Amino acid sequence: MSLTLVPSPAELVAWYADMGITEALDETTHDHFAAPEPASEPSRPRPTLPPRAGQGPAAEARPNAAAATAPEDAALSARVLAREAATLEALKEALARFEGCALKATAKNLVFADGNPQARVMIVGEAPGGDEDRVGLPFVGRSGQLLDRMLGAIGLDRKTDVYIANLLPWRPPGNRTPTPQEVAICLPFIQRQIALANPDILVCVGGPAAQGLLGLTGILASRGKWSEYDTGTRRIRALATLHPAYLLRQPLQKRLAWRDMRTLKAALDALGAPEPAPTARVD
Numbered sequence: 001m002s003l004t005l006v007p008s009p010a011e012l013v014a015w016y017a018d019m020g021i022t023e024a025l026d027e028t029t030h031d032h033f034a035a036p037e038p039a040s041e042p043s044r045p046r047p048t049l050p051p052r053a054g055q056g057p058a059a060e061a062r063p064n065a066a067a068a069t070a071p072e073d074a075a076l077s078a079r080v081l082a083r084e085a086a087t088l089e090a091l092k093e094a095l096a097r098f099e100g101c102a103l104k105a106t107a108k109n110l111v112f113a114d115g116n117p118q119a120r121v122m123i124v125g126e127a128p129g130g131d132e133d134r135v136g137l138p139f140v141g142r143s144g145q146l147l148d149r150m151l152g153a154i155g156l157d158r159k160t161d162v163y164i165a166n167l168l169p170w171r172p173p174g175n176r177t178p179t180p181q182e183v184a185i186c187l188p189f190i191q192r193q194i195a196l197a198n199p200d201i202l203v204c205v206g207g208p209a210a211q212g213l214l215g216l217t218g219i220l221a222s223r224g225k226w227s228e229y230d231t232g233t234r235r236i237r238a239l240a241t242l243h244p245a246y247l248l249r250q251p252l253q254k255r256l257a258w259r260d261m262r263t264l265k266a267a268l269d270a271l272g273a274p275e276p277a278p279t280a281r282v283d
């Protein structure tokens with residue numbers, strides 16, 4: 001006997017959202033219980049799909065749009081633009097101008113960072129999801145809420161105690177995993193972002209960030225162990241942990257993430273109190 005599980009409407013909506021289906025295709029209300037239209041009637045105009053990245057009038061008007069740029073050229077131009085950015089603000093502007101990554105064409109917003117750029121801990125996730133794309137900030141959806149709770153469990157506040165960014169600043173359509181080519185093109189930007197923020201500890205959340213930034217494969221085996229990350233000016237401690245989206249699907253694995261959070265907390269405690277910010281002298 002087979003057991004059929006019927007999802008509730010809320011579960012179905014959550015599943016659609018997870019799959020990246022967050023917009024209705026058509027603004028017209030349809031009566032799905034109405035009798036089918038006779039075949040002879042002209043069919044309703046179908047909603048047209050948006051042009052694919054690098055196609056359509058917008059792409060034609062931009063000769064340097066992603067599809068027209070060879071991946072090696074895009075990666076080279078990313079390296080140059082990232083290196084030239086002297087501040088985080090300049091880096092954000094450089095990304096906003098960059099046309100070498102096709103994800104930009106389908107994303108609503110550039111998702112650059114949240115939190116405190118002066119924080120000792122920098123957290124890097126994979127890529128924005130639907131909520132992040134709408135709001136323009138990383139980790140604000142369900143995964144983000146869990147991340148906030150994980151940080152809160154070791155006394156860290158997302159706005160003041162950490163700086164948060166992603167390996168990719170644009171949402172991959174349907175929340176698919178970024179391709180190696182997309183990662184390679186965007187890598188110089190996140191590397192520069194880490195160098196400019198200059199944290200003491202880097203935390204890579206999920207496999208793609210751990211692989212892209214630390215060269216680690218197999219997140220379940222590599223999580224929770226310290227490695228090093230070279231910012232270009234110094235070597236800092238780096239830790240990979242499980243992605244909150246994975247933890248939402250596999251809640252029993254939260255015990256592993258909790259161990260990683262305690263490892264992070266111990267390292268922060270060992271660093272001691274942060275040096276006070278320089279204050280103006282009043283003689």
Ligand code: URA
Pocket residue numbers: 125126127128129132137138139140141143144166206245
């Ligand atoms: N998952 C990520 O990796 N980053 C986000 O910003 C949101 C979800």
